[in-house]
Amino acid sequence: MGVHDWDLVPARNATADPTIRATDGASQRDVFSSLRAMMAATRALADDQGGALVSEGTDNVYVISTASGLSELRPGLMISFWADRDNTDEPFLNVSGTGPRRWRGADGLSLPAGSVQRGLLYTVTWTGGLDGLPLEWRSVGAASAAPRSAGVSFDHSGSPAERAQYDAAPKGTTFLSVADTPQGPS
Structure with a gap:
């Protein structure tokens, strides 16, 4: 309860x-x-x-045990969890024993192999037939993680004076620092 x-x-x-x-x-x-x-x-x-939950399970069925003891899926229900493995085919979620249900992207399209990655935080919501939507889990936004591309990292370097040259950049601009040698997780 x-x-x-x-x-x-x-x-x-x-x-x-x-x-x-x-x-x-x-x-x-x-x-x-x-x-x-x-x-x-x-x-x-x-x-x-x-984000206190971590998935379990086998193959492409991600089992999530909620802290609240969820017993019924309702439209708009939302959970966040860390994936314990990568997917090799279309993924399914079994949340608190409610049975494996299809897990799709925010756009409703299937998630291909490799789109769920171990160690990333995912937030999903149950559509539950809301406004004619199918009974499935949908991703909310994108998974959270540090950039995985070799040699690319967010640029937080430089003094305020050095960074002032970028003050006129359009709102929402993201600056990246690109290293010559790859760094970060392999």
Whole structure:
């Protein structure tokens, strides 16, 4: 049980989570244990969405065990996790035992072999048939990692005076420093 099982209608939450005693007329003694249970549920949600999860599983089925104990897939549900391996074919996600479901890119296209990489953080959302979308997981944005291209790194060097020559660059410009010899992860 957790935040995912709570309802948007307050009155329906009176018995939505057995660890939180939220019924009318509940004992004053239940207040602090219920507050602690709400804090724990909120922490579990933060872990589910904040990158505290790591995938498991085999082949191209990535198994994710949520901290919140997710039991039902709903449109808009979002989780973030670190991939434990690269994919060799179309990937699937099995989140908290809800069964393997297709995992596609943000554009709805299949993710080809090699598009999921070990050690990268992925954020996905369940489309759940929202506005006629198929029942599948979709990537949100791009995976997070330091640049992997040999010899390319973000340029954070130089004094403010040396960097002033770039102040007139259009908004959103990214500057890269290119090394002659490759560096970084092999």
